[in-house]
Amino acid sequence: MTVIGSDGKRRCFGGQAGKEFYGDYHDQEWGVPVHDDRLLFENLILEGAQAGLSWETVLRKREGYRRAFHGFDIEHCAAMGDDELEALRDDAGIIRNRLKIFSVRKNARAFLDIQREFGSFDVWLWNHLDGPPPIHRPHHFSDMASTSPISDAISKTLKKRGMSFVGSTIIYAYMQAIGMTDDHLAGCWKA
Numbered sequence: 001m002t003v004i005g006s007d008g009k010r011r012c013f014g015g016q017a018g019k020e021f022y023g024d025y026h027d028q029e030w031g032v033p034v035h036d037d038r039l040l041f042e043n044l045i046l047e048g049a050q051a052g053l054s055w056e057t058v059l060r061k062r063e064g065y066r067r068a069f070h071g072f073d074i075e076h077c078a079a080m081g082d083d084e085l086e087a088l089r090d091d092a093g094i095i096r097n098r099l100k101i102f103s104v105r106k107n108a109r110a111f112l113d114i115q116r117e118f119g120s121f122d123v124w125l126w127n128h129l130d131g132p133p134p135i136h137r138p139h140h141f142s143d144m145a146s147t148s149p150i151s152d153a154i155s156k157t158l159k160k161r162g163m164s165f166v167g168s169t170i171i172y173a174y175m176q177a178i179g180m181t182d183d184h185l186a187g188c189w190k191a
Helices: 018-030 037-049 053-059 062-068 074-078 082-090 097-116 121-128 149-160 168-179
Strands: none
Touching: 018 053, 037 053, 037 062, 037 074, 037 121, 037 168, 053 074, 062 121, 074 097, 074 149, 082 097, 097 121
């Protein structure tokens, strides 16, 4: 079931008074195909940071993440030292879970390996689709898938390559965020 934002638009989420930023994310980013490796990396890290939390919480801290992780420059993140990562545990602008913080470096290194092997992470990732992104129009979030055979396959490969916080549910949410699947609810203005 959609929500009606303070601007009168029906959305899957966000847009109510005090949550306009969340509606803006829905309207401008969620489900829009992403093919830029830096943005794909940023989204992957943020989706992993969400584990056990709400997306709203992570979205409120996105600027803090961008600052802490050098604009999500992949090579810079891959080269971060233990002391630099450990210091981020005192940064209230991000989620201060040690495993999540250290996963940024680990995931950046695996990301770079995929880039070297396939030319770009984008090519590797989007080749998991046989055609255009699938479209689903559930009526309620409870009807929405949380995994798929594609998210299972991507998750399995990323884990084998050494990444963490990339379980199938996280990867499916990632696929929704970057437009690899179109899951806008029936009745949403973007559907």
